[in-house]
Amino acid sequence: MIEGAPMNRRSAAAERGPARAASREQIAWAALAISDEHGIDSLNMRRLAAEVGLSPMGLYRYFRNKEELYEGMVAAASEEVAVDLPEGDWRERIRALVRGMRVALERHPSAVELRLRRPMLTEGALRVTETGLSALRNAGFDRATATRAFRTLWLYAFASAAFNAPRAPEETRRLARATLSALPPDRFPEMTAAADEAAATMSGDEQFDFGLDLLVDSLERRLDASGATG
Amino acid sequence: MIEGAPMNRRSAAAERGPARAASREQIAWAALAISDEHGIDSLNMRRLAAEVGLSPMGLYRYFRNKEELYEGMVAAASEEVAVDLPEGDWRERIRALVRGMRVALERHPSAVELRLRRPMLTEGALRVTETGLSALRNAGFDRATATRAFRTLWLYAFASAAFNAPRAPEETRRLARATLSALPPDRFPEMTAAADEAAATMSGDEQFDFGLDLLVDSLERRLDASGATG
DNA sequence: ACCTGAACACCGTTCAAGT
DNA sequence: ACCTGAACACCGTTCAAGT
Numbered sequence: 218m219i220e221g222a223p224m225n226r227r228s229a230a231a232e233r234g235p236a237r238a239a240s241r242e243q244i245a246w247a248a249l250a251i252s253d254e255h256g257i258d259s260l261n262m263r264r265l266a267a268e269v270g271l272s273p274m275g276l277y278r279y280f281r282n283k284e285e286l287y288e289g290m291v292a293a294a295s296e297e298v299a300v301d302l303p304e305g306d307w308r309e310r311i312r313a314l315v316r317g318m319r320v321a322l323e324r325h326p327s328a329v330e331l332r333l334r335r336p337m338l339t340e341g342a343l344r345v346t347e348t349g350l351s352a353l354r355n356a357g358f359d360r361a362t363a364t365r366a367f368r369t370l371w372l373y374a375f376a377s378a379a380f381n382a383p384r385a386p387e388e389t390r391r392l393a394r395a396t397l398s399a400l401p402p403d404r405f406p407e408m409t410a411a412a413d414e415a416a417a418t419m420s421g422d423e424q425f426d427f428g429l430d431l432l433v434d435s436l437e438r439r440l441d442a443s444g445a446t447g
Numbered sequence: 448m449i450e451g452a453p454m455n456r457r458s459a460a461a462e463r464g465p466a467r468a469a470s471r472e473q474i475a476w477a478a479l480a481i482s483d484e485h486g487i488d489s490l491n492m493r494r495l496a497a498e499v500g501l502s503p504m505g506l507y508r509y510f511r512n513k514e515e516l517y518e519g520m521v522a523a524a525s526e527e528v529a530v531d532l533p534e535g536d537w538r539e540r541i542r543a544l545v546r547g548m549r550v551a552l553e554r555h556p557s558a559v560e561l562r563l564r565r566p567m568l569t570e571g572a573l574r575v576t577e578t579g580l581s582a583l584r585n586a587g588f589d590r591a592t593a594t595r596a597f598r599t600l601w602l603y604a605f606a607s608a609a610f611n612a613p614r615a616p617e618e619t620r621r622l623a624r625a626t627l628s629a630l631p632p633d634r635f636p637e638m639t640a641a642a643d644e645a646a647a648t649m650s651g652d653e654q655f656d657f658g659l660d661l662l663v664d665s666l667e668r669r670l671d672a673s674g675a676t677g
Numbered sequence: 678a679c680c681t682g683a684a685c686a687c688c689g690t691t692c693a694a695g696t
Numbered sequence: 697a698c699c700t701g702a703a704c705a706c707c708g709t710t711c712a713a714g715t
Contacts, residue, residue: 261688272700283689330563333609336619336649338626343638350637364641368648369658376606379563389566396568407580408573411590415576418598419566428599434668435661491707502681513708
C-alpha cells in the first residue's frame, strides 16, 4: 500500500453502476488491466470511467490529469514485484529478485512503456532497489559497485520485459524466422544461416537466463578478485 | 537506403511552400526530428505536413496511415548505426558496435519507444545484427551462443538508450538524489546511504561501460572455456 | 489522375450548471 | 461541497469536391 487512500466509499452508494471504484488504487489497477490487454493507446478517460462506474469527469477527483493516472499505474505495477528472497547464496538471491522483476513487468507491459517516458520513483520501485542493493552489499560488494551492478541488472530485467516479451511470441518468432531466411544470403550470410536460432532469442526463459548468467558470473568473478586483493 | 524512393520531385515544384518533401525518407526524417525533440505524442499529421510543406492529406500519398509513418521512422533511425568496426580484437569490435548502437539510439529516443511497441525488421536493423553475429562467429562462438550473445548485447544497448538516457540527465539525477536521501533510513538503509552513487548510475558512459564490460568479460571467459574443452 | 478542404468520430479537459 | 453534462480545442482519417 502506497498511501492511505479512502477505502470506505463502496458502502455509501454501492448498488448504482457496475463495480463502483473505491480508491485511487482500484482505479489505477483497472487502468492497468485495460492498457495491458488492449494497449496503452486504447486507454481513455471515458472508457476507464465506465469501467469503474464513474462519470468521465468523476475520475478527476482521484487524478488531477491523465499523467497522474499513469503514475498511479506504475506504482500499482511495481507493488507486484516479489521482494522476499530465498536464504543462502547471494547469486541465487539476486537471480530470484531479477527473475521476479521480469515476471511482474511482463504481466504489465504498459507499465514498462510508461516507465520509459519518465523515471518514476514510487515506493514499490524503491523497495525493489533497496532489496537488491542489500543483497549485493551483504554479498561483499562495495557501495559503488553494488549500485552500478544493480542498475545493470535492473536494466536487463526491464529490457527483457520491454523487448523480449511480445504480445504474441509464437507469431513474432514465425515472422522473424520467415523474414530472416528470406534475406539474400550473399549480404546476410550469418542471419540466413541462423534464422532459427535468432528467432529463438526473441523471447523465453532460456534467453533470459543466458543473459542473466552472463551478468551474475562476471559479478561473482569481480567479487572473488576484490576479495583476493583487499 | 532502404528502397528506391522517388528523389526527383523537388525539381518539379520546388518553390512553393517551405522545404517541400521529396520522398518517404525525407518525411520520415522530419517526423523523427519532431518527435525526438518534442516527444512522440507531439507528433501529429497536421504538424508534420506543415513542416514538409504538404497539406495534411498530402502525407497519405506517402504513408497509408500513421503506423506506416512510424515504421519509416524506425527504419530511418536504424540506418544511423555505424557498422564499420575496427580491425583486431573481437572484444573491441563488439564493444564498438554496441557503443555505436547506443549512440544512435540515444539520438532518436522516439525510435526506441516505437520499437518497443512492435518488432521492426527493417534493413538497417538487420544489417546491425548481421555485423554483430559475424563478429562473434569470427571470434569463435558457435552459432547458438553467438545469437544468444548478440541478442543480450542488443537488449543492453536498447535498455541503456531507453531507460538510462533521460531528456534532462542533470535534473533527473538531482531529483533522484533528493528523493533517495529523503527516504526513511530505517526502512531504506542502503538507498539513503547510496543516494549519490545511485543517482550516478542513471545515465552516463561510466555506467554503460560497466555493464558492457560485465557482458563481454563473461563472453570471453566462455569462449576460453569452450576452446580449452573442444 | 492527383490533390485538398470540409467533415466525422474521436479524446483530454474546462466550466457552468445542477443537486 | 460535490458531481456532471455540454462544450471546446484538439487529432487521425474518410470522402466528396475540385483541378
